[in-house]
Amino acid sequence: MKIFKIFRNDSWVKPFLGKYRKSLCWALVLGFITFFCAGALMFNSGYLISRSASLPENILLVYVPIVLTRAFGIGRPVFKYLERLTSHNWVLKLTSELRLKLYQVLEKDAIFFKKDYQTGNILGLLSEDINHIQNLYLRTVFPTVIAWLLYIFIVICLGYFSLWFALVMLLLFAILVILLPIWSTIVNGARQEQQKQMRNQLYTELTDNVLGISDWIFSQRSLEYAEKHIRLEQKFQKITKAIRNFNHKRNFLAQLVFCIIAIVLLIWTSQYFPGNHGGSANWIAAFVLAVFPLIDAFAPLSDAAQETNIYQDSLIRLNRLQDEQTKRTLNLERNEKKIVAPYTVKIKSLKFKYPDNAKLLINNLDLKIVDGEKIAILGKSGSGKSTLANLIRGDLTPTEGKVVLNQEETYKFGDKISNYIGVIHQAPYLFNTSIRNNLSIGNEGASEQELWDVLERVGLKKLVVELPDKLDTLVDEAGLRFSGGERHRLALARILLKDVPIIILDEPTVSLDPVTEQEVIETFIKELQGKTLIWITHHLQGLSLMDQVIFLEDGHLEMSGSPQKLARDNRHYRKLLAIDQGF
Template sequence: MGDLGTFLSLIGRRRGWMLAGGAMALTSALSGIGLLAIAGWYVGSAALAAGTGLVIFGISVRVLLRGFAVARVLGRYAERLVTHEATFRLLADIRLWFLECAIPLAPLKLGGFRGGDLLSRIVADVDALDGLYLRLLVPSVVAVVVAGAMLVLLGAFSPVIALTVLALLATAGLVVPAWMRRIGDASGAESVTAAADARTALVDMTQGMAELTAHGALDRQLAIIAEAEERLIGAQRHQAALAGLSAALSGFAANLAMLAVLWLGSQAIAAGGMAPAVLAMLVLAVIASFEAVSPLAAAYQLVGRIRTAAGRVLEIAHAPPSVTEPEAPTQMPTGNDIALVGLTARHEAAIAPALDRIDLSITEGSRLALVGPSGSGKSSLLTVLLRFLDYESGTLSIGGVDAKTLSGDALRGRMAMLSQASQIFAASLRDNLLIGRPDATDSDLTAALENAGLGDFLTDLPQGLDTWLGEGGVAVSGGQARRVALARVYLKDAPILLLDEPTEGLDAESERDVLARLAKIMIGRTTIMVTHHPAGLDLMDRVIRLEAGRLVE
């Protein structure tokens, strides 16, 4: 269970809730045993005592019965309330921790995972970890304490009965769970991977519905989903069969324990070593004790599922980041000139470098265009500047300070990016714009839209800034989406402007309009534009060509 160690350490953050939940579960279990044990003794003694005046340790039996009954009910309610609250808090902690680990991997390393797979990891796989505390840790601790309590209780009357019941408790609480875990690991793991494959294929289908339909490939995608669902159903069917088997075996052990106590107790009564009322008490106590132990078998068959889900989460969480942040970042410089000296950068697992010994100086406020064919390294250079990709040799300095000594977030705060792939989120127009400047007022947002050429568009919207743009900006055209991204650039008002094919995919009129508006934004800003066609080059101070990761003047 090595993969689970990380999550066990996260449980420590909520130890108060976790301990309280365990205490409530233990209270409920022990109260249940006490209730049945006292009830058995009461019933067995009632005839001899005429049903009145029975006391234990000076306390009326009726008072004890009521006390244990109330404690069991309240304990069970509190257990459900506290353990589930603890679990929800734990899952929230795990998700936040997962995101903290995943963010440094964006965008390059996360780009190696499909969207549906990432969604499955952060939602379904994290949800699967709820069983770690709720179904494994708490019941295991309760079972151990109950077994110890039963050993003491039974041993006080008959060591033979105590050892016999302990052996059967161990069978139901150790042997059967260990066997269930062994034969349930494969189907538990398959249930996680099959569910993830089904979700991933389903997300792929919904995102690419138009393309799949146009190319007649929808049936093929549906077949992929159906195959994953069949695997999932098969795994769930096997898990359900194991749950039934574990319940039968645990029930058999409980019944065998009850019969053993009856037989051994009857012999003790015949020998004059035990009162009949005591035997009734012990039998009912044993029955109650197995209620705490029996759930372990079904719980431990989930270990394969939980461990596989944990491994999928840790695959991302433990992945080394693309760029290592400095432990003590240097203060951001005042200047915004950029210098690359002998810089070489390589994408992970790539043989050839994306950038090969680049020497480039960009003075503050100047405009540079990088041209070249696709794959020449233009976008890779912007990725290095944004500190999404580290460089293996050479230097990159901003304002005369080595970029590796600067905070990545602080450095990116100096930059505004406009590209052909600028994301429009499934949110309102307002929320999409606030990405550029979270504290912007409505008047700031309106001004940015007007500067981006969307003044009339805003006026025509039925709900103004609160209009929903839809997933991927389906409610707006390609040109409007690019202008929304341009409005973000206005709002951010950063001194360094990075443009990655800013007019790609636009019609001629939209292209001219966007370039004219960009020309106004470029004034006084250090600007780098990468492109593979000539539009907008007349706005640049210098044009440099990149081929196979090398500069060609």
């Protein structure tokens, strides 16, 4: 089966098999003993009932079966409890380490997940895939191994009495152990795979739409979204119903096979242990009744087999995640070079589109940004401005073309790109900790004097001095105690502490009033003097301070030049300037 090939090359689950092999072996042994006790209990009970009904000459003839019945009756729940305790403890240890490993992978490669995964995909990894690995053992590996051990044990024991009858039971139990599981895998396995994919799709779409619920409501299309979600849910329920109906039919056949096994066993024992009362005839009920507890051991095998399609998909996804991380680590180690000033960004024949979108967001763009240049990138919403910023910083990989920093492609820098390119976003985030800690994100080794100096540079020293605990004053969650302009100044302070040569301003003043916006822009220009400045914006205030202005339209470069040259020679730019100034 495909899952064995996948499991052979697995780097997520297989390493833990050796680490916890003792617990795994104990869980399997205890599981076998549990069903052995259940069968032995019914075996002794059947013999005891028959023997007691035949008026034994001496009570001692039934004393041993009475003691064994009591022993196996107590042993069955005890061993079952120990088996559950051991197996679940083993699986919980395994999944806790798997979750830790997944969190470490996600945290280490967080910079790349924006381009490779949506939020719903991450939820699918965290919720679905780890849970499937857990169920791989609880619902597939443990029941299957235990059932095969019982299968072999039963055939060997019956072979002691009759070789031909052992072969008959070998074939009958093979229907339960081999034939029905294969049938379930072929028919229901594909349905369960489809069910899992639809569940992941529900995760992705529901997460995406919940995050954007306000836009659905404001566009008066909330009912359309609800209907779309209901249709997807109905498809999911239809597949679930088909799986359930098939399971009912298959389980009926399994019960029918057990009925045939019991009848065949009854016929054989009546032939092998002849007699009317007493003697060897007492073994007939013992053998027949011993079959019934085994239903619980063999019945789950079909469900266990059909779910292997789900498990193999989860193993593939997790191992692909590990392979991608290893590949990135090797690439970063291979490409990690110390680049030195002057720092030049070159964009060559750049094209970009997201994997699930046919539209090019950036289409054949060429641009050069020299060291110390201040460039503004304009364009209406959806024109590709923020996408271009992400490509420059290496958060996205070009579909075609290159974005290079001193001849090195930016996406290959990984986390090291933060040593060269800093970003101030529209809504800088302040953590619910002290001002000192919020500033130290830019430079953990900064001294207190350096913190005060940078606050003075961004115009916040007076404000912080007047706070009760000064640098140790706690910032409210998300920095709500500070105004928008103050949060942007604190973000600038972080960048100044980091002292990177290239700064991207991703529409940092979009939510500010005109007066505050002008003050923040002037502070940025003054304090970032000498650094390369890439300013993403959609209106023209402060552009006179830039060296170059480019305008993007649907991913294309529509116009470029100095603000003075554009204002003099470009009619479209003059029109935009007049609109922005309210004329």
